[in-house]
Amino acid sequence: MLVKESKQLTRDVFALTLEGQFDYDKVTAGRFVHVLIEDGKAHPLRRPISIASCDSHAKTLTLVYRVVGDGTLWLSKRIRGDTVSLLGPLGKGFVAPHKPGKVLIVGGGVGVPPLFQLAKELVQENFELDIVLGFRSQGDVFWTEEFAQFGRVTVCTEDGSLGEKGFVTAVIDVTNDWTTLYSCGPKAMLKALRNHFAGSTIQGYVSLEERMACGVGACWGCTCLDPSGSLAKRICKEGPVFSWEEVSL
Amino acid sequence: MTVDLTVDLGGLKLRNPVMPASGCFGFGREYSEYYSLDTLGAVVVKATTLKPRLGNPTPRVTEVTGGMLNAIGLANPGLSKVLTEELPWLERQNVPIFVNVAGDTVEDYCSVVDEVCRSGLAQAIELNVSCPNVELGGLAFGVNSSVLRGLVEEVRKVCTLPLYVKLSPNVTRIQDLAVAAASGGADGLSLINTLVGMQIDLATRKPALANKTGGLSGPAIKPVAVRMVYEVAREVNLPIVGMGGICSGRDVAEFIMAGAWAVEVGTANFTDPYACPRIVAELKSFMEAEGIKNLEEIRGCAL
Ligand SMILES: Cc1cc2nc3c(=O)[nH]c(=O)nc-3n(C[C@H](O)[C@H](O)[C@H](O)COP(=O)(O)OP(=O)(O)OC[C@H]3O[C@@H](n4cnc5c(N)ncnc54)[C@H](O)[C@@H]3O)c2cc1C
Ligand SMILES: Cc1cc2nc3c(=O)[nH]c(=O)nc-3n(C[C@H](O)[C@H](O)[C@H](O)COP(=O)(O)O)c2cc1C
Ligand code: FES
Numbered sequence: 001m002l003v004k005e006s007k008q009l010t011r012d013v014f015a016l017t018l019e020g021q022f023d024y025d026k027v028t029a030g031r032f033v034h035v036l037i038e039d040g041k042a043h044p045l046r047r048p049i050s051i052a053s054c055d056s057h058a059k060t061l062t063l064v065y066r067v068v069g070d071g072t073l074w075l076s077k078r079i080r081g082d083t084v085s086l087l088g089p090l091g092k093g094f095v096a097p098h099k100p101g102k103v104l105i106v107g108g109g110v111g112v113p114p115l116f117q118l119a120k121e122l123v124q125e126n127f128e129l130d131i132v133l134g135f136r137s138q139g140d141v142f143w144t145e146e147f148a149q150f151g152r153v154t155v156c157t158e159d160g161s162l163g164e165k166g167f168v169t170a171v172i173d174v175t176n177d178w179t180t181l182y183s184c185g186p187k188a189m190l191k192a193l194r195n196h197f198a199g200s201t202i203q204g205y206v207s208l209e210e211r212m213a214c215g216v217g218a219c220w221g222c223t224c225l226d227p228s229g230s231l232a233k234r235i236c237k238e239g240p241v242f243s244w245e246e247v248s249l
Numbered sequence: 250m251t252v253d254l255t256v257d258l259g260g261l262k263l264r265n266p267v268m269p270a271s272g273c274f275g276f277g278r279e280y281s282e283y284y285s286l287d288t289l290g291a292v293v294v295k296a297t298t299l300k301p302r303l304g305n306p307t308p309r310v311t312e313v314t315g316g317m318l319n320a321i322g323l324a325n326p327g328l329s330k331v332l333t334e335e336l337p338w339l340e341r342q343n344v345p346i347f348v349n350v351a352g353d354t355v356e357d358y359c360s361v362v363d364e365v366c367r368s369g370l371a372q373a374i375e376l377n378v379s380c381p382n383v384e385l386g387g388l389a390f391g392v393n394s395s396v397l398r399g400l401v402e403e404v405r406k407v408c409t410l411p412l413y414v415k416l417s418p419n420v421t422r423i424q425d426l427a428v429a430a431a432s433g434g435a436d437g438l439s440l441i442n443t444l445v446g447m448q449i450d451l452a453t454r455k456p457a458l459a460n461k462t463g464g465l466s467g468p469a470i471k472p473v474a475v476r477m478v479y480e481v482a483r484e485v486n487l488p489i490v491g492m493g494g495i496c497s498g499r500d501v502a503e504f505i506m507a508g509a510w511a512v513e514v515g516t517a518n519f520t521d522p523y524a525c526p527r528i529v530a531e532l533k534s535f536m537e538a539e540g541i542k543n544l545e546e547i548r549g550c551a552l
Contacts, residue, residue, distance in 0.1 A: 040520040044467045045312040087522060211308040213317060213519045216282075218275040220295070220324045221310035225303070232303050232324060237279075 024056035029118035030093030052113035064113035108185025270515030271349035301327030316467030320460035379417025379442035401433025482508025498531025
């Protein structure tokens with residue numbers, strides 16, 4: 001695809017908007033693309049990045065990612081008109097709530113991006129959203145205004161430099177009547193959330209990360225285990241989104 | 250000019266010399282969504298063991314310059330599911346099947362090979378004696394000539410299909426192991442499996458893989474693989490399936506010139522899901538451009 005725009009959102013987070021031929025019809029929130037780095041010669045493995053936003057009419061796709069190594073650094077240097085090769089959309093995305101009612105969305109750091117496309121899709125289906133976004137510090141915060149069009153947004157930072165101080169669980173009242181919770185972020189956050197809601201009837205979904213090679217289910221590199229520890233699931237194929245009782249966190 | 254890409258592996262006829270490598274292609278289902286598998290010479294399936302295996306803890310893949318390390322640890326659904334759920338589907342794709350077999354004991358290897366042969370669902374066996382990841386999971390067999398010969402002799406007794414022994418590169422003289430496999434009764438040899446490697450994560454200051462070591466594959470290992478195919482081809486008169494870092498039709502030609510009859514493509518599938526059919530097309534163009542009518546014309550020409 002062709003780079004339409006690359007925008008720096010924080011000191012290390014970038015939004016890349018691509019345009020052109022893509023299987024837009026198969027995009028659902030939570031699915032990801034596997035990004036080729038340069039021509040793949042030095043970097044034989046593609047990089048998995050969630051679809052943060054997709055506009056099938058304008059034929060654009062937006063990825064939001066943090067620069068953490070060679071691959072994402074290369075990506076951050078792409079300019080308008082450059083070509084980036086994507087494979088996808090891959091994996092299984094978020095499942096719509098089983099019943100009407102209020103929905104809670106919780107994102108942490110670069111787990112926030114796929115929840116944007118999710119919020120967009122849920123609002124189109126008339127769900128009422130509460131959105132909690134956690135970041136390390138004020139300088140790491142992005143897209144909170146963009147999320148505000150979809151629901152009530154609460155921002156927290158670990159150091160309290162913006163919004164509420166502390167982890168996301170500190171601002172989430174478990175007695176609220178949400179039917180469904182969708183979450184993406186560090187594993188510690190997902191685990192803390194599940195514990196936070198222990199005993200509640202809320203239906204929880206989490207999006208998981210693992211190092212990937214093929215991205216399509218062929219190499220068994222990216223597995224996680226079910227709670228009994230006896231069944232492996234491929235995060236790239238059966239996931240990355242799982243209902244939180246299906247996986248051990 | 251019309252070029253002939255077919256290969257005759259001691260009676261087993263392949264439409265072309267390119268097959269996806271074991272462990273890099275599952276049992277074929279995933280990549281069949283990208284192209285029709287009957288464009289391939291054969292499919293080599295994931296290592297199959299007697300019992301299902303979950304493999305090693307994650308992270309179990311990581312990238313290094315020009316390659317990757319894996320410590321999957323022979324994760325597979327086990328013989329019974331492979332025979333009932335995977336091979337019957339793959340058989341319908343109209344492509345020869347090589348079943349890669351691994352085990353902890355000689356008995357394990359023999360039981361799996363016996364049942365795969367009896368099922369009638371495979372065209373060849375590839376004996377994985379070189380997986381460096383699981384304790385006793387093959388390494389002990391693949392690095393010692395007399396142990397390897399003993400294993401191949403036992404497997405030979407139950408194996409009614411062409412028997413390929415897949416050699417480990419983690420040895421001092423690979424041709425000695427090739428000779429041992431040949432004298433044990435192998436019909437062919439495939440090489441190379443991955444080289445043992447390690448990467449340290451600078452952030453955690455610990456090995457990047459949970460298993461600590463992993464098998465190195467990809468373009469980085471190609472010169473080692475070409476050298477080993479060459480060395481084995483000079484000493485053993487059996488069909489050789491060469492592999493290690495193949496990414497293009499020209500890479501295939503290099504392996505054939507070094508003495509390979511056919512090749513496997515592993516890591517390149519991850520970079521490009523269409524790698525195998527693209528490589529077949531590139532090989533054809535290369536042969537046309539060079540005026541090479543068939544693969545025999547260049548096989549082992551570098552020796
Ligand atoms: C399904 C999925 C969706 C993701 N979505 C996003 C997203 O929307 N935004 C974002 O910023 N990040 C996302 N990630 C993480 C992202 O894949 C890594 O940050 C990225 O691969 C790092 O590549 P690099 O070359 O810059 O880093 P390096 O550390 O140089 O990468 C080396 C190798 O490790 C792998 N790797 C490193 N970190 C991770 C990680 N956290 N998860 C998986 N593989 C990793 C790389 O893919 C590469 O193979 C996602 C991961 C997964 C599995
Ligand atoms: C993820 C992965 C899994 C593998 N699993 C197996 C396996 O199950 N059995 C086997 O014999 N070789 C296995 N291999 C080794 C490959 O079949 C091949 O020998 C090796 O990767 C070199 O080829 P390449 O450089 O083209 O990848 C695996 C390799 C990779 C990268
Ligand atoms: S990355 Fe290969 S199976 Fe998931």
